[in-house]
Amino acid sequence: MDSITHIALGACIGEAFFGRSIGKKALIWGALAQSLPDIDFVAGFWMPVSEELLAHRGFTHSLLFITIMTPVLAMTADRMHRPHDITMKKWLLFFFTEMLIHIFIDGFNNYGTGWLEPFSHQRFSFNAIYVADPFLSIWAGIAAAVLALIPIFSVKRKFWWRFGVFIPMVYLFYCTLNKAKIDSDTREIIAARQLPVTRYFTTPAPLNNWLWFVVAGNDSGYYVGFRSLFDKKREIDFEYFPRNAYLLEPVKDHEDLQFLKRFSQEFYTIEKYGDSLVFNDLRFGQIIGWHDPREKFVFHYFLQHPEDNNLVVQRGRFARWDKKIALSLIKRAMGE
Structure with missing residues (x-):
């Protein structure tokens, strides 16, 4: 808090x-x-x-x-x-x-x-x-x-x-009741689509409790999407993000990687930004993901450039926000 x-x-x-x-x-x-x-x-x-x-x-x-x-x-x-x-x-x-x-x-x-x-x-x-x-x-x-x-x-x-x-x-x-409702909907949608899921979590999108960020998947990758309490259809528009664990081979023995894996509780993917290897902790959501479903994740840690990680948890929370993005959050939270 x-x-x-x-x-x-x-x-x-x-x-x-x-x-x-x-x-x-x-x-x-x-x-x-x-x-x-x-x-x-x-x-x-x-x-x-x-x-x-x-x-x-x-x-x-x-x-x-x-x-x-x-x-x-x-x-x-x-x-x-x-x-x-x-x-x-x-x-x-x-x-x-x-x-x-x-x-x-x-x-x-x-x-x-x-x-x-x-x-x-x-x-x-x-x-x-x-x-x-x-x-x-x-x-x-x-x-x-x-x-x-x-x-x-x-x-x-x-x-x-x-x-x-x-x-x-x-x-x-x-909020706890909202959480229970979103979790129930998520389990029902995952079962209906027969997604290969071994773990999932839901957490509120920024500054409200009506739009929720949903992550579901396994060690191969994760389905990511948003669901509002006011959505009428029993579906979530998922985007798939592979874990890409093979990319960790050059840094598999680094101590900071072990800390990050433990911290993320297994909800992570690996990406490359240019020549930089990046660890994404999915639990913190996406930067304006309700507006652009392929956006970067809020928590992205540069494994090969640790000096760039001083604001690792905070830097993406409100990145790229403007009036248009704020209005799109409100509309999506209302089920539109």
């Missing part, structure tokens, strides 16, 4: 826990606690990109990490706010809840979250919501802003923290 959502939601939860006990400082503690697992961004300062991909949402997003950090934060806050009437039990519950919610909602994205690190490298991904979804973030953002502005003794504060917490929860549930 994006940082703004974590900060705003964390602030609302801080208000829910402490109300007038520590004043508006509750908003600050909430925002900080909710943001703490993302401290793993510092790994990018010294790790190679291929390793950083696995470090992000790794140990700092694990149950062990939040269990360790909860008493540290609780004792720090308890000491800073003395004298007060807040029990240590409440401090502990607050910080654990904030960080648990952070790692839980991160699991709704397609990046993958290492809840069980370091005991298991399994990544958990519900693939139910885009990493930056304004229909999730706006409610907590509005509520946090209002809570920061209105007086601490206002009777309206309870309404606003509930507004900022419960509406996003309802939206996440709605």
